[in-house]
Structures are given as C-alpha cells and as structure tokens.
Amino acid sequence: MSIDSKWGGFKYAMCNESMAELSWEEQCRLVKNAGYKGIEVAAFTFVKESVEEIIPDRREQMVSVMKEAGLECAGLHWLLAPPPAGMHFTTPDVAVRQKTIAYLDKLIDFCGDLGGPCMIFGSPNQRNTMGIPIEEAKKYFAEGLACVADHAQKRDVKILIEHLPKYATDVINTLEEALELAKQINHPAIQIVFDFHNAIDETEPFDALLQKYYENIEHIHIQEMDGRHLGTGTGINDYVQAFQTLKDLKHDKWISLEVFDFTPGGKKIAEESMSVLKHIEGKLL
Numbered sequence: 001m002s003i004d005s006k007w008g009g010f011k012y013a014m015c016n017e018s019m020a021e022l023s024w025e026e027q028c029r030l031v032k033n034a035g036y037k038g039i040e041v042a043a044f045t046f047v048k049e050s051v052e053e054i055i056p057d058r059r060e061q062m063v064s065v066m067k068e069a070g071l072e073c074a075g076l077h078w079l080l081a082p083p084p085a086g087m088h089f090t091t092p093d094v095a096v097r098q099k100t101i102a103y104l105d106k107l108i109d110f111c112g113d114l115g116g117p118c119m120i121f122g123s124p125n126q127r128n129t130m131g132i133p134i135e136e137a138k139k140y141f142a143e144g145l146a147c148v149a150d151h152a153q154k155r156d157v158k159i160l161i162e163h164l165p166k167y168a169t170d171v172i173n174t175l176e177e178a179l180e181l182a183k184q185i186n187h188p189a190i191q192i193v194f195d196f197h198n199a200i201d202e203t204e205p206f207d208a209l210l211q212k213y214y215e216n217i218e219h220i221h222i223q224e225m226d227g228r229h230l231g232t233g234t235g236i237n238d239y240v241q242a243f244q245t246l247k248d249l250k251h252d253k254w255i256s257l258e259v260f261d262f263t264p265g266g267k268k269i270a271e272e273s274m275s276v277l278k279h280i281e282g283k284l285l
Helices: 024-031 056-069 094-114 134-154 175-185 197-201 205-218 240-248 264-284
Strands: 013-017 038-041 072-076 117-123 160-163 192-193 219-222 254-258
Touching: 013 264, 024 056, 024 192, 024 264, 038 175, 038 254, 056 072, 056 094, 056 160, 072 134, 072 254, 094 117, 094 134, 094 264, 117 192, 117 219, 134 160, 134 175, 134 192, 160 175, 175 192, 192 197, 192 205, 205 219, 205 240, 254 264
Parallel strands: 013 038, 013 254, 038 072, 072 117, 117 160, 160 192, 192 219, 219 254
Antiparallel strands: none
C-alpha cells in the first residue's frame, strides 16, 4: 500500500511514571531530548490525595512547560491507581462506584486542561469482579463510563477501554471484549486502546489485531512483552510487521512507551526504547 505524502510519520510519547522522582520540567526535558513528541501522564504521580490538588494555575504551568519543551500531552493513564485510595469502578457497593465515577469526571477535566486527547482506562485493581459475576461487573463498567461520556466529549477527551491480561484482572482481557463494551455504551467518546504487552491473551498476531480493530483504536501502548523497556527483549524483531501495518494505515495517533520496570531510570528507558523504535522504522517498506 502506498503512503500518502501528507502522512507525517509516527508520533511517539512516553509515560511519566519512570521519571516520577524528577520535576515536571525535568521530565519534559528528558522526554524531548530522547526524541519523543508527547508525554503521557499518570495523575497519581503528582498528588497526595486528589487531582484537585493540581489547581488551575499549576495546570496552566504544566501546559506551558510542555510547550516550551516542544511536547504535547498524549493523555492520561493509570486513572484510578492510588492516591486517592479506595476507588473501584465495578464494585457492587453503590457509594464506592458513585465516588469513583465522580473522580473520573475530575480526571476528565485534568486531561482536558492539559490538552490530552484520551484517557486509558486500565486500572486492573479498580475494575475486577470483587466476587460478583463478570457480567455484572461489565454492566457496572458500562454504566459508569456512560455516566461520564458526555462530559468527556465536551472536553474533547476520549476514554479508552484497555484490554488487560488475565493475570492482572478478570474484567475485559481481549480487544474483542473491550470493543464489545464500547459498542454497548455506543458513545463516540468511548473507544479502545491497543497495548502490545496486554495482547498475551489474544490468539491472533499483532498485525491482524491492528487491522481488525483499527477503526476503534485511538491510542497504542508499547513495551517489551514482559513489560520492560524496548531493547531488553525481542520486540525489535517481533513488532516489525505490526509497525508495517500501522504505516500502511498511515497511523497518526500516539504510540506511547509504557513500562513497568523503572529500575534502569527514565533516561535509559527513554533513549534505548527510542533507538529500538527507530530501528524498527528502518525495516519498514
């Protein structure tokens, strides 16, 4: 498939948790210097109890820092990871669900204020079954997202249901299940995300999955299949066909580096992963 000359290439972002010990200014500088165009934010890394602590002036300052570094906000993730503690989206406890939905509304405003286009709903510990049937948990999941969908749309934010491995949660483990839930809600602000690491329960190869679900995929998370940064595993070869598919599709949304082992440090994670991404690009037709 020929590539439209207007296609500007892949847009890479990096999630900020591996740099949480640094100031926001230092995080943005590190990400930009490593060659990324965006930074993805986990709100819990900035707060003690609530995202409301990040007052409007501070949010404006965060945007200014990003702009000065030549970055954009790629969105939010780890939405319900504590702090605050006690959040759960699919619990049978009505009061807890309402509290959690209300907090998601606050995160939507934070994402909108930063200019982020999407919020990735992973948060495995805040969406498991809690001893109830899976279908009941999915029902609560859909109801909660439906409650915030109009608000998200008004803020130009999409909430993306993330497929997560069975070892992490028992609610939504495949792209098919994620899309089924999104279609049940039937709202343009509710879509899905593709995550390489989280595709371990899928039966089709990455490129086939991307082709099959691309219409609803608004964001991509990348890392090695064991969750470490790129370059520590076989992604440099295993992901080539998937990237060829994305290039053929003229993918112009964020591809964001999300890792779970921070021990190498943010700088090494950022630089070595970018080197792999560029190496993969060099193999594409």
